[in-house]
Amino acid sequence: MPKLWNETIETHRRDVRHAILATTAALVAERGLLNVTMSQIAEQTGIGRATLYKYFPDVEAILRAWHAERIAHHLAHLIDVRDQAVGPAQRLEAVLEAFAVISHGSHGHFDTDLVALLHRDEQVGHAQEQVRHVIRDLLAEAAAAGEVRADVAPAELAAYCVHALAAAGTLPSKAAVRRLVAVTLAGLRPIA
Amino acid sequence: MPKLWNETIETHRRDVRHAILATTAALVAERGLLNVTMSQIAEQTGIGRATLYKYFPDVEAILRAWHAERIAHHLAHLIDVRDQAVGPAQRLEAVLEAFAVISHGSHGHFDTDLVALLHRDEQVGHAQEQVRHVIRDLLAEAAAAGEVRADVAPAELAAYCVHALAAAGTLPSKAAVRRLVAVTLAGLRPIA
DNA sequence: ATTTATCAAGACGTAGTGTCTCGATCCCGT
DNA sequence: ACGGGATCGAGACACTACGTCTTGATAAAT
Incomplete structure (x- = not known):
């Protein structure tokens, strides 16, 4: 008996x-x-193991997908913040501030270095590059x-910006993030 | 038949x-x-699985020990660099440069964020804190x-310094690291 | 109402685990 | 040189997790 049915098959798939x-x-x-297994994931999600294997082949694929979704979400947010600011310096500052807030919220939970730790997947690296490109531009x-x-x-x-602002994940307060x-x-800053 | 005997039991243990x-x-x-097992490690090292379990209980413990050794090595190197420079600004610059070179050499190979990815081990975090304390002082x-x-x-x-200089791992050249x-x-820099 | 899709439990063979035993080998101390 | 102590690896054992398959139940789509 499926446990997660609600609307259409498409929304059901997305929800699962x-x-x-x-x-x-x-x-x-x-x-x-290193201590998470497909069996645990299926059980905690409330689906069968065979069902889980229909969605993802292994734990690594799940983590990659999770990471890609988060990066896509962050990217959309940064672009939104950028488009609401006016002037080069203001836009840059607004985007960097938003990025730092994101880093602060994630508390360093394998957000940035998942690519290195999951065997250097090009897709994961590519998603991160999009964020970097926005900032570079x-x-x-x-x-x-x-x-x-x-x-x-x-x-x-x-x-430099992306890595420096990743320190926000280790800071205790919003005030520290602003500093x-x-x-x-x-x-x-341009050299005098 | 043991494959790694040479000198004393103590040096033998250290070598293994x-x-x-x-x-x-x-x-x-x-x-x-996620794709490394104790069986593979024993085989590639050239020791028995039971022998491997005498040294480490699991893969995570091995990675923690590996990380701790690297951090200890880096720390000793940074302290050496610090002690060879004279004057506050010179010492700071020398240490930061050495740190960046270390980051550049490791190419981001799970050097800094292993703690977050291996379930926030306090020991691993502590070792990293020692490096940060040297720089903080x-x-x-x-x-x-x-x-x-x-x-x-x-x-x-x-x-800020530790994270910003971690970007060195993604840079293509020593000149870029210096920049x-x-x-x-x-x-x-102090504010004018 | 029928067709199509999804589902989970269970079975199956495989891989890896964690521990134990035992005979072989080597270091250590006298 | 010898006895004691330490380490070793292969193999055995019971267990866990895997990855796939089957099958009947359930739900969405037409």
Whole structure:
């Protein structure tokens, strides 16, 4: 007897998939990456093991999908924040602040380095690159406007921003996150 | 027939342990974190499975030990670099540069975020904290000398440095690493 | 109402685990 | 050189998880 039926087959599939992703992330957070099995995931999700295998071939595939969804969500949010700001420097600052808030909320839960730990999957790396590209393009705009240093390539500055703001996950408060953004922006300032 | 005997029992134990750590890290790099088993590790190391279980209870314990050794090695190196420099700003710059070089060499191979991915082990986190404390103390010295901004706590600035310089693992060249260090240091500069 | 899709329990063979035994080998201390 | 102690690996054993398959039940789609 299926336990997760509600509307159409399509929404049902989406709901099951989402439940699998959410349950897996929770199990990994609770028990660690190496101590989660397909049997546990099926049981905690409330579906059969055979059903789980119809959605994903293994734990690694589930984690990749979970990560890709989170990155896509973050990307959409950052683009939204970018589009609501005006002026190169303001847009950059708004996006970096939003990124830091995201990092702060995730508390470093394998958000950024999953690619390295799941055998360097190109798809996962690609999703992260999209976020970096948004930031790189904003840096290029701000550099062209003379509001960001132009002696370092925007791609390198984007890597700096993404990693520096990942520290937000280790900070205790929103105020500390704002200071981190200010310090990061200070590193981008044009040289006098 | 034991395959790794040479000198004393103590050196033998150390050699076996080191071989296990090195083989495990290589297997993880090759096959990914979730696809490495105790049976594979024993086989590739050239020891029996029962022997492997005498050294470590599971894969996670091996990875923790591997990580702790690398952190200890990095820490010793950073302290050495620190002690060879003179003056607060010079010592800070020297240590940050050395840290960036280490990050560059590791190419992000689960060096920094293993703690988050292996179920938040306090021991692993503690080892990383020692590195951060060295940098934090250098920041405090430099701030007291007026060479680093004092409006942000040294612990927060240390988190910023460690994460920003972790970007070195994604950079293609030593020159890019040097630019990253310069950008990171720019973020630390006292406000005019 | 019929067709199509999804489902879960159970079975099956496989792989890996974790522990134990035992004979072989080597280091250590005298 | 010898006896004692330590380590070793192969194999056995019972267990867990896997990955696939079958089958009858349930639900959506037409």
